[in-house]
Amino acid sequence: MDEIQAYFAAESKRQMDEIEECFGGDRALFECIREFISDDGNKLSVFLEFAQYKKSVAEYEQRRKKARLNRSISSYIGESESITVKDVSVLIPVRKKCAIGVSQRCVYINDGETIVSDPELIAVLPVPDKATKQFNIVFNEGDNTIMINVNKSPVDMAKVETRGLVADLQPLPLVDFMIDAVERFGMVVSRPLHREIESKKKGLASAYLGSRDGYLFFLDEYLLFGFKKPLVVLPLSAIESVSYVSITRLTFNIVVSFFDETKKDIELSMIDQSAYQAIDEYVKEKGMNDRSMADSRRAKAAANAEMPAELEQAEHSLAAQSEPVPEPPADSDDEELDGNFESGTEDGGSPSGSEEDVEEDVEVDLEEGSEEENDEEDDSEEGTNNESESGNIEEFGIDPMVPSNVEQYANQIGSFGFL
Helix, strand or coil: CHHHHHHHHHHHHHHHHHHHHHHCCCHHHHHHHHHHHCCCHHHHHHHHHHHHHHHHHHHHHHHHHHHHHHHHHHHHHCCCCEEEEEEEEEEECCCEEEEEEEECCEEEEHHHCEEEECCCEEEEEECCCCCCCEEEEEEEECCEEEEEEEECCECCHHHEEEECCCCCCCCCEHHHHHHHHHHHCCCCCECCCCCEEECCEECEEEEEECCEEEEEEECCCEEEEECCCCCEEEEHHHEEEEEEECCCCCEEEEEEEECCCCCCCEEEEEEEHHHHHHHHHHHHHCCCEECCCCHHHHHHHHHHHHHHHHHHHHHHHHHHHCCCCCCCCCCCCCHHHHCCCCCCCCCCCCCCCCHHHHHHHHHHHHHHHHHHHHHHHHHHHHHHHHHHHHHHHHHCCCCCCCHHHHHHHHHHHHHCCCC
16 A cells, blocks of 8 residues: 555656646746646646647657758768767857868758858968967858867867768867868868068958958958958959058058949958058959059049148138137226226326325315205205294284285284384
């Protein structure tokens, strides 16, 4: 009895593990399922069937994808010989470690995930400015490119697989092993020129393409700019001419023009002057046309040269318009310009605030004040007389403001001898 219970317990755990494998990516969902089926075994069987179905679909998709890849690579190499090296650093089209395969007609990664068939260019390019020697190997055909990074370390033969009659493989440095594998299948490897182009750099020069920095490699039949995506591969046979432009004391630019007029010119900039002589020798050696002195190029350069002159003229014009106002002399009559807000004499004499003028102003004020005081005294006397007269009139019981009493008032005044 205990054995039966132990069996069912183990079987139940196995089924739950299978369900967890199916839904384990979403822990919250799995916990809800486990709580839902904990009280009913029938519910467990339903979810188990669903998990098994989902697993079978995933396995089918994997088998179908593998078969498709095998068919793809088989369509190129058939039963031909091939050499495959695992765990190679791939830079283009993806950045990861992949298996790189070489066969009679193509180079491929990951059993046909990316294929370059009948590559037009296979170039082994040194990677500058690295502590240890590194190389990028480029396999190019049109717009299809594979680029891998290799070094001088010996290849691990345990990671090498062969098909067919390939034999006598030696544990060479990885870069040499890949070159040997390519040449075994009759493909030609191109290398940069051995001569020094830029200072201490053989076969290459630092340059910019727009805002993207990189290296310009000079090959037997190609110009190549890399290593950032996308690589620019220029067959010499497609180049109509080159021109040296924007030449300064330190750098210059190269404009590459093509026979295909629909293709835009490419300008590679900020090339060091130390590379000029070697590049010019390469251009002449490969028979490329130098259009630096062509009429159209000189006209464009002249137009560019006129622009700074026009800018300089505009700057002078603006400077003339914005000339500072000259400072006024210290004895200027303009209160705002001389900064002291005081008027001055035209003949250079003392300003209006001198002591003599102040004394005269004081005397005038005193005189005017005395006259005002005299006027006030006169007014006060008249007021007193008027009050006395008013008092006298009131003594006679006459109101001077009443018109009917005026005549009576005059007669009474006359009787007293005032008139």
